[in-house]
Amino acid sequence: MELLLPSPGLLLWQIVVFLSLFLILKKYAWKGIIGALQEREGEIDSALRMAEETRAEMAKLKADNEKLIAEARIERDKIIKEAKEAADRMLVEAKDKASSESAKILNDSREALKQERAAMIAQVKSDVAVLSIEIAEKVLRKELSDKKSQQSLVSELMSDAKLN
Amino acid sequence: MFKHILLILSLSVLSIFTAYSQHDESHENHGAKTEEHVEEKFNMGEMIMHHITDEHGWEFTHSLKLPLPVILISEGKLAVFSSARFDENKGVYNGFKLDHHHIYKVNEAGEVDHHTKVWDLSITKNVASLLLSTVILLSIFFAVAKGYTTNKGKAPKGIQSFFEPVIVFIKDEVVKPNVGPKYQRYLPYLLTLFFFILVNNLMGLLPGAANLTGNITVTLVLAFLTFIIVHFSANKHYWLHLVAPTGVPPVMYPLFWIIEFIGVLMKPASLCIRLFANITGGHIIILSLLGLIFVFKSFVIGAGVGVFTLFMSGIEIMVAFIQAFIFTLLTSMYIGSAIEEHHEADHGH
Numbered sequence: 001m002e003l004l005l006p007s008p009g010l011l012l013w014q015i016v017v018f019l020s021l022f023l024i025l026k027k028y029a030w031k032g033i034i035g036a037l038q039e040r041e042g043e044i045d046s047a048l049r050m051a052e053e054t055r056a057e058m059a060k061l062k063a064d065n066e067k068l069i070a071e072a073r074i075e076r077d078k079i080i081k082e083a084k085e086a087a088d089r090m091l092v093e094a095k096d097k098a099s100s101e102s103a104k105i106l107n108d109s110r111e112a113l114k115q116e117r118a119a120m121i122a123q124v125k126s127d128v129a130v131l132s133i134e135i136a137e138k139v140l141r142k143e144l145s146d147k148k149s150q151q152s153l154v155s156e157l158m159s160d161a162k163l164n
Numbered sequence: 165m166f167k168h169i170l171l172i173l174s175l176s177v178l179s180i181f182t183a184y185s186q187h188d189e190s191h192e193n194h195g196a197k198t199e200e201h202v203e204e205k206f207n208m209g210e211m212i213m214h215h216i217t218d219e220h221g222w223e224f225t226h227s228l229k230l231p232l233p234v235i236l237i238s239e240g241k242l243a244v245f246s247s248a249r250f251d252e253n254k255g256v257y258n259g260f261k262l263d264h265h266h267i268y269k270v271n272e273a274g275e276v277d278h279h280t281k282v283w284d285l286s287i288t289k290n291v292a293s294l295l296l297s298t299v300i301l302l303s304i305f306f307a308v309a310k311g312y313t314t315n316k317g318k319a320p321k322g323i324q325s326f327f328e329p330v331i332v333f334i335k336d337e338v339v340k341p342n343v344g345p346k347y348q349r350y351l352p353y354l355l356t357l358f359f360f361i362l363v364n365n366l367m368g369l370l371p372g373a374a375n376l377t378g379n380i381t382v383t384l385v386l387a388f389l390t391f392i393i394v395h396f397s398a399n400k401h402y403w404l405h406l407v408a409p410t411g412v413p414p415v416m417y418p419l420f421w422i423i424e425f426i427g428v429l430m431k432p433a434s435l436c437i438r439l440f441a442n443i444t445g446g447h448i449i450i451l452s453l454l455g456l457i458f459v460f461k462s463f464v465i466g467a468g469v470g471v472f473t474l475f476m477s478g479i480e481i482m483v484a485f486i487q488a489f490i491f492t493l494l495t496s497m498y499i500g501s502a503i504e505e506h507h508e509a510d511h512g513h
Contacts, residue, residue, distance in 0.1 A: 036312035
């Protein structure tokens with residue numbers, strides 16, 4: 001029975017000592033310990049959050065980079081395409097120009113040649129005329145020593161001239 | 165660190181045997197000297213009661229007793245002397261008589277005066293153990309707290325890293341989920357409570373130590389403090405629930421008041437008795453097992469009992485932790501239910 005009966009002396013000591021222990025520990029131990037633990041928890045939390053944010057930022061940066069690269073690629077393709085088109089156009093133009101130029105030159109030279117030939121033919125004609133007159137004069141002078149021969153010659157010449 | 169403590173604990177369990185063998189020896193020597201013909205009979209019940217109850221002076225073994233101050237207030241006068249005076253004078257000294265751990269006033273003729281009240285505020289074995297545990301707790305947690313200032317921003321070290329997981333466990337697994345969002349206010353008390361019970365449970369397992377947490381007075385104070393904290397922090401929902409439970413016709417209220425009143429008192433009463441009974445029960449089991457050695461005086465039984473006692477001591481170490489945990493957990497739950505904010509309709513019991 002003695003076990004189950006509280007003793008007043010121990011009761012008083014227990015209340016006094018336990019409450020003093022609580023107050024001392026609360027002020028000088030738990031405050032610091034709990035504060036430090038909470039601070040550390042806060043630090044870990046913020047560090048984790050920061051890592052998460054950094055990761056998100058990195059992902060965003062990467063996405064941006066990829067977008068930039070894609071844009072650059074499109075731009076490059078566009079430039080190349082345009083350059084090709086310009087080159088083609090220029091080539092076609094040059095070709096056209098060259099062919100028209102050559103046609104003109106050809107035409108001109110043909111024209112010139114024609115005129116030259118005409119002139120030459122006229123020259124030749126006049127030269128031939130002069131020459132034939134001279135030849136004819138010489139022949140006539142030699143041949144026309146007798147009448148008969150003169151007459152035959154004239155008729156021969158006449159027939160020849162008709163052929164011409 | 166943990167290995168160290170395990171070693172110390174197992175050594176202390178082992179030294180129980182040595183302490184008891186000495187006990188027995190001195191018993192026999194004593195018997196041989198004073199009464200040559202009658203061999204002193206070993207009384208197990210007496211031995212167990214002697215070990216689990218309080219006493220004036222701290223007796224480690226039969227011949228080794230640390231005298232402690234006796235402080236008495238009687239008829240408005242204070243008397244302070246060493247408990248050794250009682251032992252020297254067959255329990256009577258300075259007008260006081262020590263009889264079965266109780267101190268009474270005696271008159272000149274040596275007759276006990278039951279009418280004069282004697283307030284016994286002595287530093288008994290339990291009070292000394294209480295003070296010792298306080299010193300231990302203060303030095304441990306001052307060292308731990310110091311660790312947090314010296315290792316600020318660094319990993320915990322030494323004693324700090326040994327206690328940190330326990331503190332964090334109590335904080336995050338026991339107090340936070342059970343008390344609720346306002347747990348910060350109650351955390352220092354609940355941590356003090358847990359470590360006080362734990363350290364005293366473990367100290368009680370040491371040979372020759374006091375049975376402080378197995379003392380009903382101590383558990384009563386702890387349970388009473390829980391009761392006070394719960395009812396001083398209780399909000400209006402808690403009181404309303406006690407006075408006018410929802411879903412109950414007003415005619416039935418008086419019946420519910422009786423039930424709730426019993427419930428309110430049973431909670432701390434169960435806390436008080438659970439801790440007392442678990443710790444005292446554990447001590448009684450170990451002491452009974454060891455008592456068997458002196459009853460049978462046989463090597464075979466001694467060896468068997470020794471092994472079983474070692475096993476029981478291991479269980480008692482576990483119980484020391486479990487009981488400290490349960491007391492703190494239930495106190496947290498009682499506080500939590502008293503300060504809980506009810507957003508939905510309460511359905512009663």
